[in-house]
Amino acid sequence: xxxxxxxxxxxxxxxxxxxxxxxxxxxxxxxxxxxxxxxxxxxxxxxxxxxxxxxxxxxxxxxxxxxxxxxxxxxxxxxxxxxxxxxxxxxxxxxxxxxxxxxxxxxxxxxxxxxxxxxxxxxxxxxxxxxxxxxxxxxxxxxxxxxxxxxxxxxxxxxxxxxxxxxxxxxxxxxxxxxxxxx
Numbered sequence: 001x002x003x004x005x006x007x008x009x010x011x012x013x014x015x016x017x018x019x020x021x022x023x024x025x026x027x028x029x030x031x032x033x034x035x036x037x038x039x040x041x042x043x044x045x046x047x048x049x050x051x052x053x054x055x056x057x058x059x060x061x062x063x064x065x066x067x068x069x070x071x072x073x074x075x076x077x078x079x080x081x082x083x084x085x086x087x088x089x090x091x092x093x094x095x096x097x098x099x100x101x102x103x104x105x106x107x108x109x110x111x112x113x114x115x116x117x118x119x120x121x122x123x124x125x126x127x128x129x130x131x132x133x134x135x136x137x138x139x140x141x142x143x144x145x146x147x148x149x150x151x152x153x154x155x156x157x158x159x160x161x162x163x164x165x166x167x168x169x170x171x172x173x174x175x176x177x178x179x180x181x182x183x
Contacts, residue, residue, distance in 0.1 A: 028044075059085055091172075136171040
């Protein structure tokens, strides 16, 4: 049995909530409720995420948000909305362009920038989010830039070379009980 088959069976038997793909564009995901503001993308739900997320509290178990957060008027409000709609232990994957990438600096529709430290505990608490836990950060490279993988000492060189990383993927988990304890 392939992994994708297992995921489908797990969802049927364990009923672990709704999966949402925020700002799906033309990259709709199977088994997810695909949400976008643009009708031409033919999403499952046409909605402006600047107004929130159109789901009930504690109804979502998985969130995928690729290249959407940097376009939001108030990204911290979207993060709070994600926490609101997510169940405890929900899994979140957020992909954004790295602050020093070409894409981040050349797209006039980008309103915010992100580095590998953007979702650490201190930053999240500063914007009033206490129940998101950063699990892992992964640096991503566009297909045309795969050669960047072999560059040694990227951690040090990023201080001197603009654009050494293309995108960042953050894996987060909702822990609503921890958030309640800290308030």
